[in-house]
Amino acid sequence: MIIAVKLSKILLVAGVALFSTLVVFNNLVDYPSNYLYVQHVMTMDTTGNNAQAAWRAIYDPVIWKVVYGLIIALESVIALLCWAGVVCMSLDMHSKGFHDSKCLALLGLTLGILLWFLAFMGVSGEWFLAWQSRSWNGIQPGFRVATLFLLILLYLSQKEQ
Template identity: 45%
Template sequence: MITRTAKLLLLWALVLFHTLVAFNNVTDFDSNYQFVRHVLMMDSTFPSSHTHWRAIGSPAVHVAFYVGIIAWEAAIALLLWVGSVRMLRSLREPAAVFNAAKRLPILALTLSLLMWLVAFLCVGGEWFLMWQSQTWNGQQEAFRMFAVVGLVLLILMHADTDEQV
């Protein structure tokens, strides 16, 4: 039972995190919008870079990117909420039931990993060269979250048995 409880507590920590991320981006829209806008405009990357043709200057595209990120974050949070409730309800059930209840959280955490890896590290970090910016560089935070989410996902994916502690 302690193993299942540990998995559920770690999952709830990520439920809280993803909920707060989505909530903050909705209630303080402009703060992270500015981050997305500057990354897409590439206005703080190395001036001598030959990649500025990739920059996107359209405010409509900036808003679309940012709203897409918020929708992605909110979907992850919602899936985590529903999945964690299912896991809680199956906490004392046979292992097969508990393992089946992990499907939705596994999907949600995979979507989270994809967000941090694709949206922030690949697209922001490498396509828009966010790593070159002293001000608008979120790669360390993205990697930190990729690692945290990945670790919890690995722990969660470990199959439970009826004989576990």
């Protein structure tokens, strides 16, 4: 039973690592699609731009590119930490050090939760009011990813009996 639980945890982290890798790949290969998301969210051009919040909008393409680059970089770090976690856990699967080998995976999952929760729900959704946009609202996808990562993090952090 313990081997099945350990294998389950390794496979779930591998799933997160693969997902994050695919996100990075898509952001690099199809750069304009999600760059447009960053641009529209930061300019607040699809939120109705009410006068009270218009001062928050950012119209500088350099800042858009820097922000998008940071998002891709963070997604890359998440993928790398989770892949490294998969390797560490796999190597220690049959040892008593398995619980301690989860460190990198836990960091990757935590960073993923922070990225998708803070960037997509907090900054995008609340600061730039993306919740008001019908076309560039990343709150639901951000919530789904952050929630899945959190559930996996909670499961992973439990010590095997």
